[in-house]
Amino acid sequence: MNNDSIIEIKNLSKTFIGAFEPAVKNLSLTIQRNEIFGLLGPNGAGKTTTISILCGLFPPTSGQVTINGLNLHNDLEGIKQIVGVVPQDIALYPTLTGRENLNFYGHMYGLKGKQLKDKIDVWLSNFGLTEASNRRVSGYSGGMKRRVNLIAGILHSPKVLFLDEPTVGVDVQSRNVIIEYLKELNRQGTTIIYTSHHMDEAEHFCSRVAIIDNGNIIIEGSPKQLVNDNEGCSNLENVFLKLTNKALRD
Amino acid sequence: MIEKLLAAIKKETLILLRDRVGLSSLFIMPMVLIFVMTLIQDSAFKTLNEKGILIVFVNNDKDSMGYAIEQGLRSSSLCSFHDSINGVPATEESAKKAVTDGKFLVGVIIPKGATQAIRNNVTKLVQQTLNTDSVPVASDKSSVKDSVDITIFVDPITKKSFLTSVSSTLREFVSNIKTKIMFKTFADQLAEIIPDKKKTPYNAFGQTQIIKFSEVYASKGFGEIVPNSVQHNVPAWTIFAMFFIVLPLAGSMVKEKNEGSVFRLHTMPSSFLILINGKIVVYVIVCLLQFALMLSVGLVFLPMLGLPVLDIGNSIPGVLILSSATAFAATGFGVMMGTIANTEQQGAITGSLSVLLLSAIGGIWVPTYVMPEVMRHISVVSPLNWALSGFYELFLRGGGVKDIIIDSVKLMIFFVATMSVASIVNRIKRKV
Numbered sequence: 001m002n003n004d005s006i007i008e009i010k011n012l013s014k015t016f017i018g019a020f021e022p023a024v025k026n027l028s029l030t031i032q033r034n035e036i037f038g039l040l041g042p043n044g045a046g047k048t049t050t051i052s053i054l055c056g057l058f059p060p061t062s063g064q065v066t067i068n069g070l071n072l073h074n075d076l077e078g079i080k081q082i083v084g085v086v087p088q089d090i091a092l093y094p095t096l097t098g099r100e101n102l103n104f105y106g107h108m109y110g111l112k113g114k115q116l117k118d119k120i121d122v123w124l125s126n127f128g129l130t131e132a133s134n135r136r137v138s139g140y141s142g143g144m145k146r147r148v149n150l151i152a153g154i155l156h157s158p159k160v161l162f163l164d165e166p167t168v169g170v171d172v173q174s175r176n177v178i179i180e181y182l183k184e185l186n187r188q189g190t191t192i193i194y195t196s197h198h199m200d201e202a203e204h205f206c207s208r209v210a211i212i213d214n215g216n217i218i219i220e221g222s223p224k225q226l227v228n229d230n231e232g233c234s235n236l237e238n239v240f241l242k243l244t245n246k247a248l249r250d
Numbered sequence: 251m252i253e254k255l256l257a258a259i260k261k262e263t264l265i266l267l268r269d270r271v272g273l274s275s276l277f278i279m280p281m282v283l284i285f286v287m288t289l290i291q292d293s294a295f296k297t298l299n300e301k302g303i304l305i306v307f308v309n310n311d312k313d314s315m316g317y318a319i320e321q322g323l324r325s326s327s328l329c330s331f332h333d334s335i336n337g338v339p340a341t342e343e344s345a346k347k348a349v350t351d352g353k354f355l356v357g358v359i360i361p362k363g364a365t366q367a368i369r370n371n372v373t374k375l376v377q378q379t380l381n382t383d384s385v386p387v388a389s390d391k392s393s394v395k396d397s398v399d400i401t402i403f404v405d406p407i408t409k410k411s412f413l414t415s416v417s418s419t420l421r422e423f424v425s426n427i428k429t430k431i432m433f434k435t436f437a438d439q440l441a442e443i444i445p446d447k448k449k450t451p452y453n454a455f456g457q458t459q460i461i462k463f464s465e466v467y468a469s470k471g472f473g474e475i476v477p478n479s480v481q482h483n484v485p486a487w488t489i490f491a492m493f494f495i496v497l498p499l500a501g502s503m504v505k506e507k508n509e510g511s512v513f514r515l516h517t518m519p520s521s522f523l524i525l526i527n528g529k530i531v532v533y534v535i536v537c538l539l540q541f542a543l544m545l546s547v548g549l550v551f552l553p554m555l556g557l558p559v560l561d562i563g564n565s566i567p568g569v570l571i572l573s574s575a576t577a578f579a580a581t582g583f584g585v586m587m588g589t590i591a592n593t594e595q596q597g598a599i600t601g602s603l604s605v606l607l608l609s610a611i612g613g614i615w616v617p618t619y620v621m622p623e624v625m626r627h628i629s630v631v632s633p634l635n636w637a638l639s640g641f642y643e644l645f646l647r648g649g650g651v652k653d654i655i656i657d658s659v660k661l662m663i664f665f666v667a668t669m670s671v672a673s674i675v676n677r678i679k680r681k682v
Contacts, residue, residue, distance in 0.1 A: 017681070055517040058680060080519040091510030095268040096261065107257030108520040136268075152514070 143174030258528025280491030503588025
């Protein structure tokens with residue numbers, strides 16, 4: 001592992017029990033420290049499976065993963081300390097208030113007392129949720145839920161943040177706020193691994209992207225580089241469609 | 251670690267407190283259940299004991315036995331005696347119709363010549379015994395039958411136990427009058443053989459009660475605990491309610507899985523066990539609160555409705571140990587069902603049906619001693635049966651800690667077993 005890489009994946013494969021085809025096939029990838037790395041691909045390409053393995057949700061069938069020098073197989077608890085996850089689903093308790101949700105998840109990350117309260121206050125304020133913080137999440141708009149969902153994953157200032165479609169279903173204002181604060185987090189030293197179907201957002205947000213299809217990476221590089229290298233493509237979406245073709249996916 | 255557990259407990263408590271429908275199902279529904287079941291059973295007892303079974307009586311005999319049975323039924327607390335229907339003396343036909351129409355539960359018809367038939371039978375018997383021809387027999391032998399057929403019309407809705415009570419009472423009356431007749435016949439015969447012997451009064455035998463029955467309820471502690479519908483129903487339905495915690499508990503676990511919270515928690519540096527422990531602490535406390543509330547129903551609220559006060563026996567430590575063990579068993583069962591179920595519907599249906607099944611075989615609905623032998627053997631596998639037998643030890647037999655310790659240990663083993671199953675299922679499900 002070189003000094004600049006924070007995640008190294010070697011020959012990662014995952015075949016689910018009962019499945020005929022592997023969801024991830026011999027995938028190798030290196031993500032540099034302080035990158036905003038986009039993992040892009042059509043539905044069923046293997047993005048969520050890869051991220052789920054990286055954050056320890058289930059083990060790979062084969063392959064090696066190290067995150068910040070820690071081996072996924074041996075140091076899972078250590079990795080969980082430095083990793084933050086923002087799932088695509090709104091993983092919040094609807095009958096609890098925004099603050100109560102953050103308080104609970106903060107404690108689960110090992111935060112407590114004034115430190116936790118201050119962090120919650122700061123992030124609620126940053127995301128314009130201070131006034132709504134004592135209202136139940138069930139009464140929040142989609143954008144507000146998405147913002148609380150994000151805060152729950154970054155309260156403990158993770159070194160690596162996995163974002164699975166963090167802006168899906170939110171209005172332009174909320175998306176803008178979310179992207180701005182993610183960039184700020186990145187500037188403060190958090191490496192971000194991001195999946196999305198918004199090619200335009202990925203093109204502007206990510207420093208580097210990889211396009212994954214059928215469980216393997218078919219191309220990686222900076223968005224600009226990928227656009228330049230693919231003849232006839234004026235943006236990342238063109239590149240994506242060219243490489244993954246236009247056939248509908250399940 | 252402690253902070254994480256406290257946070258999990260706080261989260262679980264808040265979620266539970268804000269689920270008003272869930273809370274009402276945990277506390278109000280069981281209270282209503284205890285009220286209803288106890289009142290129904292108490293009312294059933296009163297129907298039998300106070301008001302009596304509605305009986306229409308037709309005395310075609312007009313002789314000793316008919317009058318004796320009539321007098322006996324009139325004075326019996328078992329029956330509400332009627333010998334007329336709508337002011338008209340009952341006949342065999344009208345009595346049968348009245349029972350068929352549901353106006354009476356039972357109709358008793360004493361046939362004509364019943365007493366005389368008994369007299370003839372007894373006389374024959376006495377003659378054979380004393381080997382004498384001097385005793386007069388019935389004047390019109392041909393008109394008297396050798397056997398007595400007492401007809402009992404029964405409304406099909408009448409409980410078998412009620413019918414058995416009436417039949418037993420009638421048999422007792424018939425037996426009594428038969429004995430009297432036999433005694434008198436013997437006395438008359440002896441008077442003829444030994445003329446100087448002073449005659450024994452006709453009813454002397456009936457006045458001599460040689461054997462008396464005293465019903466004393468066996469109790470291990472001080473004083474006697476009288477069994478009644480409250481003593482039986484309060485513990486039974488409280489256990490049932492405690493196990494019904496499986497519904498909200500399994501529901502909350504499935505909801506957490508489906509809403510993504512479990513996904514997030516699995517990626518956090520916290521043991522999943524902390525989340526489960528948080529649930530266990532909260533739901534065990536809820537179970538104990540349920541138990542306290544149900545006891546208060548038996549101690550305070552049921553007596554306000556004229557029902558007996560619940561007697562909780564002599565062992566408070568026993569009650570605490572057994573109720574805690576029951577609470578853990580119920581909570582463990584809920585965690586297991588919540589882990590196995592994939593959807594809230596699955597959790598609700600399998601959870602409620604399994605509790606109903608375990609309660610049925612465990613003797614909550616019908617006491618195990620009236621079950622067939624096979625079911626009695628099966629009932630011992632139900633944790634509700636262990637809890638119920640423990641509470642019966644405390645509340646009915648006046649037992650102490652040593653009498654409920656085995657049941658309590660069984661319940662705690664059940665808790666450990668269900669948690670182990672939950673853990674294994676959770677591992678299997680995560681091994682995708």
